[in-house]
Amino acid sequence: MADPIITIAQRLKPTFARIGGISEADADAVVRRSDRADAQVNGSLALAKQIGKTPREVAQLVLDDADLSSVCSSVEIAGPGFINVTFAPEFLADELARAAVDPRLGVSSATKAQTFVIDYSAPNVAKEMHVGHLRSTVIGDALVRMLEFVGHKVIRENHIGDWGTPFGMLIEHLIDLGETEAANELSVGDLDSFYKQARAKFEAEEIFKERARARVVLLQGGDVETLRMWKLLVGESTRYFDRVYQSLDVKLTASDIMGESAYNDLLPEVVERLNASKMLVTSDGAEVVFVDGFVNRDNEPLPLIIRKTDGGYNYATSDLACVIDRVERLGATVVLYVVGAPQAQHLEMVGVVSRKAGWVPETTQMVHVAFGNVLGSDRKILKSRSGEVVKLDALLTESVERARDAVREKNPDWSADQQNAIAKQVGIGAIKYADLSTDRIKDYVFDWERMLSFDGNTSPYLQYAHARICSIFRKAGVDRTSVRNVTPIVEHEAERALVLRLLQFDTAVWDTLDKYSPHRLCTYLYDLASEFSAFYEHCPVLRASTDEQRTSRLALCDFTARVMSQGLALLGIETPEQM
Numbered sequence: 001m002a003d004p005i006i007t008i009a010q011r012l013k014p015t016f017a018r019i020g021g022i023s024e025a026d027a028d029a030v031v032r033r034s035d036r037a038d039a040q041v042n043g044s045l046a047l048a049k050q051i052g053k054t055p056r057e058v059a060q061l062v063l064d065d066a067d068l069s070s071v072c073s074s075v076e077i078a079g080p081g082f083i084n085v086t087f088a089p090e091f092l093a094d095e096l097a098r099a100a101v102d103p104r105l106g107v108s109s110a111t112k113a114q115t116f117v118i119d120y121s122a123p124n125v126a127k128e129m130h131v132g133h134l135r136s137t138v139i140g141d142a143l144v145r146m147l148e149f150v151g152h153k154v155i156r157e158n159h160i161g162d163w164g165t166p167f168g169m170l171i172e173h174l175i176d177l178g179e180t181e182a183a184n185e186l187s188v189g190d191l192d193s194f195y196k197q198a199r200a201k202f203e204a205e206e207i208f209k210e211r212a213r214a215r216v217v218l219l220q221g222g223d224v225e226t227l228r229m230w231k232l233l234v235g236e237s238t239r240y241f242d243r244v245y246q247s248l249d250v251k252l253t254a255s256d257i258m259g260e261s262a263y264n265d266l267l268p269e270v271v272e273r274l275n276a277s278k279m280l281v282t283s284d285g286a287e288v289v290f291v292d293g294f295v296n297r298d299n300e301p302l303p304l305i306i307r308k309t310d311g312g313y314n315y316a317t318s319d320l321a322c323v324i325d326r327v328e329r330l331g332a333t334v335v336l337y338v339v340g341a342p343q344a345q346h347l348e349m350v351g352v353v354s355r356k357a358g359w360v361p362e363t364t365q366m367v368h369v370a371f372g373n374v375l376g377s378d379r380k381i382l383k384s385r386s387g388e389v390v391k392l393d394a395l396l397t398e399s400v401e402r403a404r405d406a407v408r409e410k411n412p413d414w415s416a417d418q419q420n421a422i423a424k425q426v427g428i429g430a431i432k433y434a435d436l437s438t439d440r441i442k443d444y445v446f447d448w449e450r451m452l453s454f455d456g457n458t459s460p461y462l463q464y465a466h467a468r469i470c471s472i473f474r475k476a477g478v479d480r481t482s483v484r485n486v487t488p489i490v491e492h493e494a495e496r497a498l499v500l501r502l503l504q505f506d507t508a509v510w511d512t513l514d515k516y517s518p519h520r521l522c523t524y525l526y527d528l529a530s531e532f533s534a535f536y537e538h539c540p541v542l543r544a545s546t547d548e549q550r551t552s553r554l555a556l557c558d559f560t561a562r563v564m565s566q567g568l569a570l571l572g573i574e575t576p577e578q579m
Contacts, residue, residue, distance in 0.1 A: 002108065003507040004087050004095065004500070005031050005039050008071060012041065015066040019058065020047050029062075037084035038500065044081040055081025089490040092499045097487040099503070100559050105566055107506045109151040116147050117155045117326045120338035121245075121252055124161035125237040125259070126170050126198075128191045129244050129392040131382050131446075132340075135371045138432045138572065139440055140338040141250040142518040143369070145570045146509060155330055158252055159322065160241075162234050162259035165312075166198075168216035171229045172208060173198035179232065186236035192391075220264075234259070247396045249428055250572060258322075266321035267313045271306060273324075277357050285309035291349045304349050316350060323354045327364060334365045336516065341370040341441065369516045372443035374435070382446050396431060402452055403427030406460075410579065422576050426452075426460050429573040433459030436571050437522035457526040459573055462564060465529040467579040469561040476542055478554060486555040489548065494538040498556060501531040505563050509570070518571060525567045532560050 002010075012029035020027060027043075034040035044058040051058070059081045068075060073088040099106030120140025123129045140156075147154050173194070174182040186194055201208045218226040238254050245252045271287065274280040279289050288303035296302045305314040326332045337347055351366045360366065376382040382390050404423035411419065434451035437458075438444040454460045473480050490496050508524035541557060544550035565575040 002095075002106070003504050004071075004092065005033060005504075006507065007095075008039055008041070008068070008085060008087075011068065011071060012043070012062065012066055015062055016043055016047060018065060019061050020050055031085075034084065036078070038087045039085040040078075041083035041085060044083065048081065057081075059083050087500075089496065092496065092503070093488050093490050095503055096499050096556075096559065097485075099505075100484050100486075100555065104149075105505060105559075105563055106503070107150065107509050113151050113153060114333040115153045115155065115331050116334045116336060117157055117330055117332040118144055118147075118336045118338065119157050119159050119322070120336075121250075122159045122161070122339075123237075123241055125234050126166075126186070126191050126195045127161075127237075129241065131374050131390040131392060131395055133392055134374060134395070134431070135435055135440070136338050136340070137245075137248065137250055137252070138435050139369065139371060139518060140336075141252070142432075142436055142521075142571050143336065143338070143513075143516060144251055145572060146513055146518075146521075149570060150509065150513065155332070156252060156256040157258045157326075158241075158256045160237075160257055160259040162237075163261040163264060163318075165216055167219055167230060167233070168212035168214070169198045169202040169208070170195070170233055171215050171219070171226060172211045173201060174229055174233065176201075179229075183232065183236060186233070186240070191237060191240060234261075244393050244396075247393060247428070248432075249574070260315075260318050263318050263321035263325060266324060267317050270317050270320045270324070273357060273359075274306060274353075279353070279357060280306060289353050291352050293352075294345070294349055302349075304353055316346070319346075319350045320354060323350065323366075324359055327360055332364060334367065336367050336369050338369045338371070341372060344368060344370055367516065369440070371440040375443050375445045377445060377447070379443075379445065396428065399431045399448075399452070400424050400427035402448060403430065403460075406452060406454075407579070422579060425574040425576050426463060426579070429459035429463060429568070432571060432573055433462070433522065436518040437526075439519050440517055457522070459568075462525055462529055462568060463573070463575055464579050465532065466561055466564045466568075466575045467577055469532070469557050469564075470577040472541060472557055473554070476554065480558045480561070483551060483555040483558050486551055488555050489552040492535075492539050494535040495553075495556065498531050498535040498560065501528050502556075502559055502563055505567070508567075521567060521570065525564060528560065528564060528567075532557075 009029050009031040012031070013024050013027045016022075016027035016029050017024045028046075029041050030043040030046070032040050032042060041059075041062070044055045044062060048055040048058045053061075056077055059077045062083065063075060063077070068085070071088060071091050072085050074086045076084050078084050118140055121133060121137040123133055144154050144156055182194070202212055203209075215226060219230060238257065242254055271280065274289060280287050281290065282288075283290075283303055286303075286305055286309050287307040288305050290301045290303050294302040304316050306317050306320075307313055323335070326335050337343075339347065347366075347368045351360070354360045354366070374382045400423050403426040404419060407414075407419050407423045407426060411422075430451045434446070435444070450456070451458055452460060454464050470480075488495070488499070490499055504524065508521055512518060512521040535556070539553055541550065541553040544553055568575050
């Protein structure tokens with residue numbers, strides 16, 4: 001099954017190729033959705049210029065050549081040469097019936113499976129995850145789910161900050177506290193407090209600062225005892241990250257972590273390779289690469305710093321090492337960086353240097369999936385009442401608690417276990433959907449009332465719409481699977497509109513992936529829920545005129561619920577059957 005728009009475009013390709021005397025690969029019928037019909041074919045206008053005829057003449061040639069009888073109930077030439085198309089009800093019904101028995105609900109597989117390496121989330125060891133990590137984590141997770149769904153190989157890489165100068169002070173602070181107390185402090189998730197204490201001592205005590213700097217040298221030199229304490233810090237932080245990821249219900253696990261430390265041995269090789277390519281130069285005592293086309297505010301060439309004056313490597317060096325590893329070891333054909341918009345210039349420079357050095361083939365894509373900020377009602381970065389950036393686990397806890405209040409109000413007779421289970425699904429879904437339904441490039445205002453509302457383009461609204469459909473089958477006493485081999489009857493205009501929307505699921509998923517923009521799938525699901533609401537209002541299901549019509553409409557209900565459930569699952573959101 002495919003979107004009927006795609007079906008008609010494919011049917012017309014040979015016709016446009018014959019008329020234009022071109023290959024089918026170059027032929028394009030330019031089919032678009034239309035308010036005047038189900039679809040409009042606009043390709044006659046461009047083709048007319050190529051063959052010296054009027055668009056209306058070309059449109060007539062198209063209709064004379066193409067056999068659309070099995071797909072369309074009517075076609076007509078309109079305006080300067082458009083072809084308005086109305087799909088046959090039987091064609092729509094057959095397409096939906098095919099999709100209903102497809103476990104993928106009609107979503108096509110990737111023509112050629114690729115290897116995607118996705119860099120996302122990226123918290124720092126000994127620091128708590130905050131609201132700033134939310135966007136990277138949920139956008140990355142949604143893309144992972146969709147790419148796997150269509151058949152690509154996906155490698156998740158959580159590039160955590162687990163190496164470098166700060167670990168000198170963190171390890172020395174651990175020694176001062178004692179390992180048992182430090183481990184206890186970290187295990188309860190009080191990472192920020194641990195980090196702040198270490199930082200305060202580093203800035204206030206000269207002796208501590210000297211100890212911290214010496215400890216960095218030991219760490220980088222591979223001192224066994226220092227590495228043991230470093231691993232303790234990383235291990236406690238990793239357990240904390242896992243707990244947050246489980247609460248957020250994302251696919252990241254400890255096995256997906258590829259911290260900065262993983263590339264430590266590659267850093268000298270980065271320098272050697274750049275040297276061999278004659279790209280590395282010395283500037284003000286540092287080893288840098290000047291990247292063509294990049295300048296600073298004074299219009300001077302902007303360097304990518306590879307090794308600092310003190311001999312230490314820069315974070316750009318680590319990012320270049322990541323590129324080498326992802327392309328050469330993992331065989332990435334696409335590398336996605338789900339990273340905030342402010343990193344655009346840095347990532348672009350890393351990409352330019354990598355390609356110029358010959359590390360990245362032309363066939364391999366490096367894509368920055370940029371995103372904006374989460375704002376408070378004052379349109380500034382979301383902060384807690386104390387003025388600090390909101391911690392992610394606190395945000396998730398509050399969302400579930402707020403959802404629990406709403407669930408209790410709607411279902412006071414439910415057991416506490418039932419209420420808690422649904423509250424988690426609703427609360428976490430609300431957080432994710434509020435983020436994903438916004439164009440990722442834009443900032444968005446965090447609004448509890450809006451995101452937890454059961455009205456409008458929200459996760460609770462979509463979850464509730466799904467639950468309402470499930471309740472229809474409970475009332476009818478019908479097993480949903482029993483109607484999945486039914487070819488529906490498409491008679492009423494609301495039935496037709498719903499079927500057309502259902503058949504667009506394939507396009508919605510691929511459009512989302514083409515642009516790496518989950519909000520497009522969110523928009524589709526909201527439109528589908530709205531279309532179903534209109535169908536349910538105008539087309540009685542349980543009180544249908546005949547048994548055949550009742551069964552047909554139950555089949556439409558089931559398929560709608562399945563598409564909504566699968567669509568939300570691709571966004572990492574659960575769909576309860578009761579709410």
